[in-house]
Amino acid sequence: MSGGGNGSAAVPTHIVMFPWLAFGHISPFAQLTRRLIVGSSDGVFRVTFLTAAGNVTRVEAMLAEAAGTVKVAPLDLPSVPGLPAAAASTAELSADGAELLKVALDGTRPQVAALLAELRPDAVIFDFAVPWVCDVAVPLGIKPLYFNVYSAATLALVAVPARCPGGRCPSAHDLMAAPAGFPSDSPLVTLPAYQAADLTYAYESFYSMPSVYHRFIPCFEGCAAAVMKTCAEMEGPYIDYFSAQIGKPVLLAGPVVPEPPQGELEERWSSWLSSFPENAVVFASFGSETFLPAASATELLLGLEATNRPFLVVLNFPKGADAEAELAARVPPGLEERVKGRGVLHTGWVQQQRILQHPSVGCYVNHSGFSSVVEGIAAGCRLVLLPMKTDQYINAAVFARELHVGVEVVRRGEDGWFGRDAVSDAVAAAMAAGGDGEGRKWREFLLDDAVQKGYATEFVRKLKDLVKVA
Incomplete structure (x- = not known):
């Protein structure tokens, strides 16, 4: 492997980032990339960021400050009937088009497999849409890490194994109640009918593909650990419940506060x-x-x-x-x-x-x-x-x-x-x-430089330790 998992400055640990093709997902992956680079003061990480070719210029701009240690690698999306040829993210698509974009992203598996075999990174941090990354990475000795861009509460309520007992997906009525073992003092123990009805989307299949839920579950089963952009101070009970449900370690990157904006207001x-x-x-x-x-x-x-x-x-x-x-x-x-x-x-x-x-x-x-x-x-x-x-x-x-x-x-x-x-x-x-x-109180917490640096440092330490384990 490029980094050998040793975390040395001479041979940097190589991480591949692979988000779903929505900028609501790409942006947190970019933020996590910057946190890795900034949190690693001894420069032990380098990153390859995978995205559709049509997103490369925009992603490079998002990662400009880390250009020396980050490379954005383009993926060519295969043609899918009904999907516009130039589509590269959900920003350009209807809800139905976003489902077809998943079909196209699944079609990049051979490209991703070839890239991982060539690059041999130490770990690949991937999104819910591509659980098959685990099947590609593990035989190559690459650690697959699932990155959750949602709140921990969302994952705990919607995507845990307890949501589908015996493999039976929940109805809208079922979704009005939390899954078994969910934190009992949460305001999410019961949901109003309109919210429960909206959540049924996560269990529906489109174009004969796995549902969102059935993409999440193999992510959890195949990953070496999950990464979350949150903290115990804000979501502790949900983090603990989720970790117990999947039986895997959870690495906390801390709540990601946006970097100060550039330039003056128009x-x-x-x-x-x-x-x-x-x-x-x-x-x-x-x-x-x-x-x-x-x-x-x-x-x-x-x-x-x-x-x-x-x-x-x-x-x-x-x-x-x-x-x-x-x-x-x-x-x-x-x-x-x-x-x-x-x-x-x-x-x-x-x-x-x-x-x-x-x-x-x-x-x-x-x-x-x-x-x-x-x-x-x-x-x-x-x-x-x-x-x-x-x-x-x-x-x-x-x-x-x-x-x-x-x-x-x-x-x-x-x-x-x-x-x-x-x-x-x-x-x-x-x-x-x-x-x-x-x-x-929460503003002071989020803007506390020591808190942010502490989370970044601890995340980097745990990531390096995880990568080192054979």
């Missing part, structure tokens, strides 16, 4: 935000791959109008959609005139970190993606949590009801409907005295 946003008092503005954004249905977006906008606060809303739509037409379908008649000067709607990319850090932004309405919530906490914003799917529902419960960070928008249990009053009430609660809950 003048148009800086000027507009600066026209309002400190902590006055509500910023609402739902990431690049969470799309609000028209009726939900309309209620959100009317709810923000009702707060009588200035607000900036970012709404995005699937690639190929007519963004102007989609936005028009969501904006209530007369809204733009009524909120002129204090309400702005935008579609497309924005400098989210810079906006969150602006002194005038006091509240962040978001979809409860784990990274987004951490970003909001780190920026010192009050949080309103409006999850729209799967792991987001779980994250919202953990942050709001266990860690006491953020206010959840109240929804109807049977179908998840929320109205404008629920939005305005949640913003009011978040912005009221004491509405930050324990946000300050």
Whole structure:
């Protein structure tokens, strides 16, 4: 092997990173790569990062600071009927297209096998979509390590063996209750019907492929260990439950806090935000791959109008959609005139970190993606949590009801409907005295340099020890 597992500076330990082709997965793998490099002060790691050829330029930019120790290797996706020829990530695809992308990624197995046989790395850190990496890596003496980009609570609730006793997949009704042995004091012990119904996706097969759940399980069975971007302080009971369920070691990389943003905030946003008092503005954004249905977006906008606060809303739509037409379908008649000067709607990319850090932004309405919530906490914003799917529902419960960070928008249990009053009430609660809950405590924790360095150092130590074991 390139590193021989000895961790010496002269012969660096070689790690291959292989994420699923969604930037919500690629980004955490890139963050983990940077943590490896930074946490290893003696320069004992080098990384080869595998992704579809169409993503290489963007991934190289994400890893520019580690260019000397990281190489991005392209994979050529095979042609799949129904999948656009240029598709390289889920950002370019419908939900059905994302399922076809899994078919294409499975088709790269011969390429990946040849690369691993040529490179002979010490370990390959892989994602849920490619459990077959274990079958390729182990005969070559390469340690396969599964990396979980979700919260530990999500994995513990959805993907453990106890979820399918006797091999029987759960129904929507079954999913309203937690699996056997799940932490009994968790707010996730029972789920409302609409959330349970949404989780059934994880057990469904598309195009005769394994379901998400049936990709997770062989990952756990075949890996030497699991890696998680979380910590015991935030998710200890879920980490312990998951580890006991799979019977494998769990290496904690610590909660990954986004690096400080580069450059200055664009003048148009800086000027507009600066026209309002400190902590006055509500910023609402739902990431690049969470799309609000028209009726939900309309209620959100009317709810923000009702707060009588200035607000900036970012709404995005699937690639190929007519963004102007989609936005028009969501904006209530007369809204733009009524909120002129204090309400702005935008579609497309924005400098989210810079906006969150602006002194005038006091509240962040978001979809409860784990990274987004951490970003909001780190920026010192009050949080309103409006999850729209799967792991987001779980994250919202953990942050709001266990860690006491953020206010959840109240929804109807049977179908998840929320109205404008629920939005305005949640913003009011978040912005009221004491509405930050324990946000300050968690912000100090996340931004504590000693905590971050401690997790990075311990992760690197445990990874090196694991690689050394024959």
